[in-house]
C-alpha cells in the first residue's frame with residue numbers, strides 16, 4: 001500500500017491519533033483527527049510533508065465516528081466523505097437522534113442502578129461534542145465493500161469499540177488500516193453505544209470486539225496500521241494477548257458474583273475497579289458490563305431484571 005502516516009495530537013488520554021494518506025486511483029485520507037487547531041496544524045503539515053495540501057484530498061474515509069478520528073471532516077469541503085452509515089448520526093447530531101441517545105443512556109443507567117445524577121458524566125456534554133465534525137457522509141460503505149478508487153481495498157465491519165467501526169484490508173499486500181480495533185499499547189474500551197438500528201437494545205460491545213479481533217486473526221494479516229501508536233506486525237500474537245487479558249479479568253470478576261445474592265452492575269464495578277470508578281465511571285461501567293456479558297455468554301452467570309434493575313447471580 002502506498003501509505004503515509006500523519007501523527008496528530010489530541011486532547012484525550014489516549015494521546016496522538018494516526019491519520020493515513022493513501023494514494024490509489026484517488027487520493028484518500030483515512031481518519032482526520034479531532035477538531036482542534038493543533039490537530040489541523042499537524043494535519044496540514046503532514047500533508048505538506050507528503051507534497052499535498054488539504055484541497056488535494058479527494059476522499060476522506062472514516063474508521064469510526066469518535067471525535068479523535070472524525071473531527072476535521074469539516075475542512076474537506078470538496079472531498080467525498082465515506083464511512084459506515086452509523087457515523088452520520090454523530091456528524092448530523094439531529095435533535096431527534098440526540099434525544100434518543102440521552103434516553104438510551106438514561107435507561108441503561110437505570111438498569112445498571114447508577115444514580116441519575118451521574119448521567120452527565122456518561123453522556124458527552126455539548127462542549128465535548130464540539131470536537132466532532134459536522135459534515136455528513138457523502139457515501140455509505142459497509143462490510144465487504146471496496147473503497148472507491150482503491151481496487152482490492154475492502155471494508156470489514158468490526159464493531160465493538162464503536163458501532164460504526166470498519167477496518168480496511170488491502171488484499172494485495174495483506175495489510176490493514178485498523179482504526180482502534182487493535183492498538184499496540186492498550187485495549188480499546190468496549191464503549192456502550194446506542195445500537196445501529198436505534199432500538200433500546202444495548203449492543204454487547206466486548207463480545208462484538210472479541211468477535212472482531214478473532215475475525216482479524218483469521219485474516220493472518222502482515223501489518224496493521226493502527227489508529228493510535230505504532231504499526232503492528234506481530235498481529236496475531238497481540239490479538240491473543242488481548243483475548244487472554246480479557247479472560248483474566250473474567251476470572252477476577254466471577255469471584256465477585258455470588259450464588260443466591262444478586263448484584264447490580266454498579267456494585268460489581270465498585271468490586272472490580274475500587275480505585276478508578278469515581279474518576280472513570282463511564283469507562284469502568286462499560287468494561288464491567290462487557291465482562292458480565294461474556295460471563296453470561298459462557299453460562300457462568302445469569303442476569304435478570306428485578307424492579308427495573310439488572311442483577312447478576314452466579315450459576
Ligand SMILES: [Zn+2]
Pocket residue numbers: 014017066068069180227228
Ligand atoms: Zn481512537
